[in-house]
Amino acid sequence: MADPVLYIGNKNYSSWSFRPWIGMRTAGIAFEEKLVPFDMAAGNPAFKTFSPTGKVPVLVDGDVTVWESLAILDHVARRHPESALWPEKPADRTMAMAMSSEMMSSFLALRSACPMNMRRERKQIETSRAVLADVARIQALWSQCLEKSGGPFLFGTFSIADAMYAPVINRLDVYAFETTPIVSGYMARMKELPAWREWETAGRAEPWIVDEDEA
Known part of the structure; x- marks a missing residue:
């Protein structure tokens, strides 16, 4: 099964992209990164080709598309319980x-x-x-x-x-x-x-x- 694809924005600025990226990377969850840069406050019109909200981040995991940082992290935590991304207690x-x-x-x-x-x-x-x-x-x-x-x-x-x-x-x-x-x-x-x-x-x-x- 192919690794999920995480679409992100500029690493210097995109705080919402940083959240799932650092979570998945630190937990050792494999993913393909696709960076689509923006140079304007409104983002980038190209986001609409893969994002239902026209924003980043977005995770495409097989036939499942997940937007919003917390939803992405929760999705991968459930897919990879061994990652212990949610505390045990x-x-x-x-x-x-x-x-x-x-x-x-x-x-x-x-x-x-x-x-x-x-x-x-x-x-x-x-x-x-x-x-x-x-x-x-x-x-x-x-x-x-x-x-x-x-x-x-x-x-x-x-x-x-x-x-x-x-x-x-x-x-x-x-x-x-x-x-x-x-x-x-x-x-x-x-x-x-x-x-x-x-x-x-x-x-x-x-x-x-x-x-x-x-x-």
């Missing part, structure tokens, strides 16, 4: 799903003001109270999980929750937000993952530039 699985769903629906102020950018020079920007509230909420979530699990990742071993929050690590880093020691340590461990380094290296090497105000 039922209570932890529920928490990981709740956190991942919150990432999908929340933190709009942070996501709007601080787009993911792998090659951005590390420096602060003026931020609103809403952005700072998002950062505080995220740090509280991470700290709660890390204190309970003991790390190195949110639920001990790498999970879908880590994949869903991976782009936030880039945001907190390159926009130079102040982080607690437990959060800083977690961010450093995530950035040491081979999959993270592979993605970041590729993103930094890309030729496409999207204006930060439009990303």
